[in-house]
Amino acid sequence: MTMLKAREIALALREGRTTPHDVLETCLAAIAERDANVGAFCALDPAAGRAKARGGDFGGTALAGLPFAVKDIIDTRDLPTAYGSPLFAGYRPRADAPVVGQALRAGGLLLGKTVTTEFAFLKPSQTRNPRRLTHSPGGSSSGSAAAVAAGMVPFALGTQTGGSVVRPASYCGVTGYKPTYRLLPALGMKTFSWHLDTMGLFAARVTDVAFAASALTGRDLSIEGFGTAPxxxxxxxxxxxxxxxxxxxxxxxxxxxxxxxxxxxxxxxxxxxLEAADAVHGTIQDFEAALALMDEFTHHRAALSEGLRAHLEAASAITPEAYDEARRxxxxxxxxxxxxxxxxxxxxxxxxxxxxxxxxxxxxxxxxxxxxxxxxxxxxxxxxxxxxxxxxxxxxxxxxxxxxxxxxxxxxxxxxxxxx
Amino acid sequence: MTMLKAREIALALREGRTTPHDVLETCLAAIAERDANVGAFCALDPAAGRAKARGGDFGGTALAGLPFAVKDIIDTRDLPTAYGSPLFAGYRPRADAPVVGQALRAGGLLLGKTVTTEFAFLKPSQTRNPRRLTHSPGGSSSGSAAAVAAGMVPFALGTQTGGSVVRPASYCGVTGYKPTYRLLPALGMKTFSWHLDTMGLFAARVTDVAFAASALTGRDLSIEGFGTAPxxxxxxxxxxxxxxxxxxxxxxxxxxxxxxxxxxxxxxxxxxxLEAADAVHGTIQDFEAALALMDEFTHHRAALSEGLRAHLEAASAITPEAYDEARRxxxxxxxxxxxxxxxxxxxxxxxxxxxxxxxxxxxxxxxxxxxxxxxxxxxxxxxxxxxxxxxxxxxxxxxxxxxxxxxxxxxxxxxxxxxx
Incomplete structure (x- = not known):
C-alpha cells in the first residue's frame, strides 16, 4: 500500500511523463481493491472522472489533471453532499465550495467525496483505518485521511474544528495540514463553528501538502531552507x-x-x-454549533444522532456571557x-x-x-x-x-x- | 407615514395591550397602501403571516409576536430567497439562517423578504425611497431600510459589506445598526466577502435596534446612562x-x-x-468576492449584471500578495x-x-x-x-x-x- 505523491505526480503530468487518464486509473484501481474494506469514499463517479481525464484542458495548470477527493462536509455541484447525515442524503448543492473551485481552477480532477462523521462532529463513521482495519481512522475527516493513506488519491480536502485534520492524519500515517484560519476559504461547507471551522489538506508528505496548498491559493508555500538554526x-x-x-x-x-x-x-x-484558552475551546465551539445547527435541531431533531442531539441540547444552555468571556x-x-x-x-x-x-x-x-x-x-x-x-x-x-x-x-x- | 416603534409595540404585545394579529394587520395595511410605489418587499405571504399571528405561541418571548422583515440576501425556509439575482429566482433554501432562527426563537413573526441589490452589491434595485419616491433608498439593504421608513414593519434585518446598512438608513431616515463583527451570526446568507459581510438591523430609533438586538442575541444591549461626561x-x-x-x-x-x-x-x-486601512477595503472585499462568487462567475457569467461581471473580472486579477498585504x-x-x-x-x-x-x-x-x-x-x-x-x-x-x-x-x- 504505497501512498501517491501529489507533487511528483503533478510534475510528471505537467511534463507529459504520465497522463491524467493513467493517474486516474491508478486511483480507481486502488479504490476498487481496497475501499470495500476501508470505506473512505461515500460518492464516486468513475465514468465522469474518466470523461474529465480524457476531455479536460489542464494545460498550464499547477495540478495538470491531478485527482483529488473532498470531505463530504464540503459542497460539490457534480457529486452529492450529505454532510454525514441522513438528513442530507442525496442532497445536491447548487455550487462548488470556493475551495473546490480553487482546486478545479488549478487543474485538479475531482475524484470523489470522502466520508465525514455526522456534521463533522464525534459520531464514528463507517471508515476503517487502512493501516489496520480493526482500528479507527480518527475523525471527522475520516475518509480523506484514509483515502490518502490507502494510496487511493494523491491529496484530499478536510476540515478541522477541534482536531479533525491533525488527529486522523496521525492515526492514518499521512501528512495533515491545517492552514492559518481562512487561508483557504471556509464557505460552502456545513458550518459547525464559524470561529473554528478550518479547511485543511491531506497528502503523503509535507512537500505534497505544501504543493497542493500553493496550487489552490496561488501563493508560494513551497519548502525553503533556513539561514540560521531554527x-x-x-x-x-x-x-x-x-x-x-x-x-x-x-x-x-x-x-x-x-x-x-x-x-x-x-x-x-x-x-x-494559553492553558485558559485551551479550556474554553468547547464553549466557543458549542455555543456556535447550537446556532449553526439551529434549523436541524429545531425542525429535524429526531434525525440527529443521540450523541449530537444531547450535545446540542447542552450547548443551547451556554449563556452569551460565557461565550463572550471565552472569546476574550x-x-x-x-x-x-x-x-x-x-x-x-x-x-x-x-x-x-x-x-x-x-x-x-x-x-x-x-x-x-x-x-x-x-x-x-x-x-x-x-x-x-x-x-x-x-x-x-x-x-x-x-x-x-x-x-x-x-x-x-x-x-x-x-x-x-x-x-x- | 409614521414609523412603527419596535420596542413600544413589543412591550404592548407582552402586556396584552395589543395582539400579534392587530400589529400584523397594521403592517399589512401599510404595505397594501404604499408598497406598490415603494417596492420594498420581494416576497410576502399574508395568509401564512395571519396563520402564525393566530396560532403562534409567543408566551414569554421578548418580541411576543412582533413582525419583522428579512433582506433577501438571507436564507428563509418559508419564503423564497433570490439574493437579488435572476439566477436564484424562486430558490427555496432548506433552512433559516441562524439570525432568522434567533428572531423566531425570540418570538418574532417573519412578515416578508425585502429587496436587496444583486448579491448585495452596487446595481440599483427597484426600491424607491419612501421619503421621496424620485430618490434612491440607498443599497444594498434597500428594501429593509425603506420598509422600516414607510412604517411597514417595526424592524428588519440587513447586511453591510461596505456601507449597506448605515447608508440606506441615512437616506431613508431610519436607525441602522451594524453590530460588532459576528455578534449576529453571518451564516445562511449569500457571502460576498467573509471578512466584511456583517448582519445588521433597521428600526425607528436607537432604542428599537438595541431592543431587537438584545432579543435576538440574548444579551443586554439596552440603553444605559453615563456616570461621567462621555x-x-x-x-x-x-x-x-x-x-x-x-x-x-x-x-x-x-x-x-x-x-x-x-x-x-x-x-x-x-x-x-486608518487612512491606509480605508484604502484597502476594496482589495479585501473584491479578492474575497471573486472566490465567494466563483461558481456564478464560472458557470453563469451571462446571468450576472454587466457591472458585477466587469467588477468580478477585475477582482480576479487581484493577487494573493496584494490581498495578504491589505489584510495586514x-x-x-x-x-x-x-x-x-x-x-x-x-x-x-x-x-x-x-x-x-x-x-x-x-x-x-x-x-x-x-x-x-x-x-x-x-x-x-x-x-x-x-x-x-x-x-x-x-x-x-x-x-x-x-x-x-x-x-x-x-x-x-x-x-x-x-x-x-
Missing amino acids: RIGMLATARDASASADAHAALAAAARAVEAAGARIVPITLPEE IGKRGRHVLGTLFGEVDALLTFSAPGTAPEGFASTGSPMFNRLWTLMGCPTINITGLTGADGLPMGVQLVGRFGRDRAALSLAALVEGAIAV | RIGMLATARDASASADAHAALAAAARAVEAAGARIVPITLPEE IGKRGRHVLGTLFGEVDALLTFSAPGTAPEGFASTGSPMFNRLWTLMGCPTINITGLTGADGLPMGVQLVGRFGRDRAALSLAALVEGAIAV
Whole structure:
C-alpha cells in the first residue's frame, strides 16, 4: 500500500511523463481493491472522472489533471453532499465550495467525496483505518485521511474544528495540514463553528501538502531552507500526562532527530493564558454549533444522532456571557502566543494522545489540537514514527499565524530528520 | 407615514395591550397602501403571516409576536430567497439562517423578504425611497431600510459589506445598526466577502435596534446612562471634502447638540494607519468576492449584471500578495483604532456624503462606512437631521469593537440631543 505523491505526480503530468487518464486509473484501481474494506469514499463517479481525464484542458495548470477527493462536509455541484447525515442524503448543492473551485481552477480532477462523521462532529463513521482495519481512522475527516493513506488519491480536502485534520492524519500515517484560519476559504461547507471551522489538506508528505496548498491559493508555500538554526519549542502542557508512553517516546525521538539535524531545541511551558484558552475551546465551539445547527435541531431533531442531539441540547444552555468571556480569553491567548513566537520559530507537541484507538466506539481525542484551532495558527501532522503497536504515531508542528510557508518548511525539516 | 416603534409595540404585545394579529394587520395595511410605489418587499405571504399571528405561541418571548422583515440576501425556509439575482429566482433554501432562527426563537413573526441589490452589491434595485419616491433608498439593504421608513414593519434585518446598512438608513431616515463583527451570526446568507459581510438591523430609533438586538442575541444591549461626561471624537478624514455642505452642517449641528447635552467633544484626525486601512477595503472585499462568487462567475457569467461581471473580472486579477498585504494593513488599523478608543468613547462622522441621490442610477457611496466595516466595530446611523433638500441626513456613530451596549447608549444620547 504505497501512498501517491501529489507533487511528483503533478510534475510528471505537467511534463507529459504520465497522463491524467493513467493517474486516474491508478486511483480507481486502488479504490476498487481496497475501499470495500476501508470505506473512505461515500460518492464516486468513475465514468465522469474518466470523461474529465480524457476531455479536460489542464494545460498550464499547477495540478495538470491531478485527482483529488473532498470531505463530504464540503459542497460539490457534480457529486452529492450529505454532510454525514441522513438528513442530507442525496442532497445536491447548487455550487462548488470556493475551495473546490480553487482546486478545479488549478487543474485538479475531482475524484470523489470522502466520508465525514455526522456534521463533522464525534459520531464514528463507517471508515476503517487502512493501516489496520480493526482500528479507527480518527475523525471527522475520516475518509480523506484514509483515502490518502490507502494510496487511493494523491491529496484530499478536510476540515478541522477541534482536531479533525491533525488527529486522523496521525492515526492514518499521512501528512495533515491545517492552514492559518481562512487561508483557504471556509464557505460552502456545513458550518459547525464559524470561529473554528478550518479547511485543511491531506497528502503523503509535507512537500505534497505544501504543493497542493500553493496550487489552490496561488501563493508560494513551497519548502525553503533556513539561514540560521531554527528554534523549535518543545511544549509542556497540562495535558501531557494524558499522552501514552510511546507518544512521549515518539515526541522525544523527533526532538533528538531535529536537534541532530541542526535545530535548536527550546523547552517551553505553555503559558497560563494559553492553558485558559485551551479550556474554553468547547464553549466557543458549542455555543456556535447550537446556532449553526439551529434549523436541524429545531425542525429535524429526531434525525440527529443521540450523541449530537444531547450535545446540542447542552450547548443551547451556554449563556452569551460565557461565550463572550471565552472569546476574550481566546483573544488574550492569541496575543500571548504571538509573544511566544518571538522566542521560537515553531512548537512541537503531540498530534494525538497515542496511536489509533482499536475498534469504532470513538474517533479519538482532539485534546492536543483544539487550542491551535482556536488560535488559528498553522499546524501540521508529521508522519514517520511508529507506536508500540506498530501503528503510525504523528507529531504536531505548530507555526506562527499567517506564516504558513515557514511552518511547512519547519515541518519538512522535522520530517526529514525523523526519516534519517 | 409614521414609523412603527419596535420596542413600544413589543412591550404592548407582552402586556396584552395589543395582539400579534392587530400589529400584523397594521403592517399589512401599510404595505397594501404604499408598497406598490415603494417596492420594498420581494416576497410576502399574508395568509401564512395571519396563520402564525393566530396560532403562534409567543408566551414569554421578548418580541411576543412582533413582525419583522428579512433582506433577501438571507436564507428563509418559508419564503423564497433570490439574493437579488435572476439566477436564484424562486430558490427555496432548506433552512433559516441562524439570525432568522434567533428572531423566531425570540418570538418574532417573519412578515416578508425585502429587496436587496444583486448579491448585495452596487446595481440599483427597484426600491424607491419612501421619503421621496424620485430618490434612491440607498443599497444594498434597500428594501429593509425603506420598509422600516414607510412604517411597514417595526424592524428588519440587513447586511453591510461596505456601507449597506448605515447608508440606506441615512437616506431613508431610519436607525441602522451594524453590530460588532459576528455578534449576529453571518451564516445562511449569500457571502460576498467573509471578512466584511456583517448582519445588521433597521428600526425607528436607537432604542428599537438595541431592543431587537438584545432579543435576538440574548444579551443586554439596552440603553444605559453615563456616570461621567462621555468623550465624543469629531473625526476629520481625507474624505471629508467629498461630503456636501449640508452634510457638514448636519454633523456640526449634531456636535453642538451633544456638547450642549453634556458630552465632551474631542477633535480627532484619522491616523494614517486608518487612512491606509480605508484604502484597502476594496482589495479585501473584491479578492474575497471573486472566490465567494466563483461558481456564478464560472458557470453563469451571462446571468450576472454587466457591472458585477466587469467588477468580478477585475477582482480576479487581484493577487494573493496584494490581498495578504491589505489584510495586514487592516490588522494594523484595528490595533491603532483600539489605541484611539483610549482617548474617546465614540467617534462621530458622516453616514453618507449627503442626502439620498435623485434618480436610480446609483445607490450612493459607501465612502464613509467601509473603513468601519473592515474594522469590525459597531456603527449606528442616527437620524433626526435634514439636508437642504428636506430629505433625511444621518450622522454615524462609531463605537469600540465588542462594546455594542456603550455604542448604542452613546448613539441614543446623540439622538436625544439632536431632537431637543
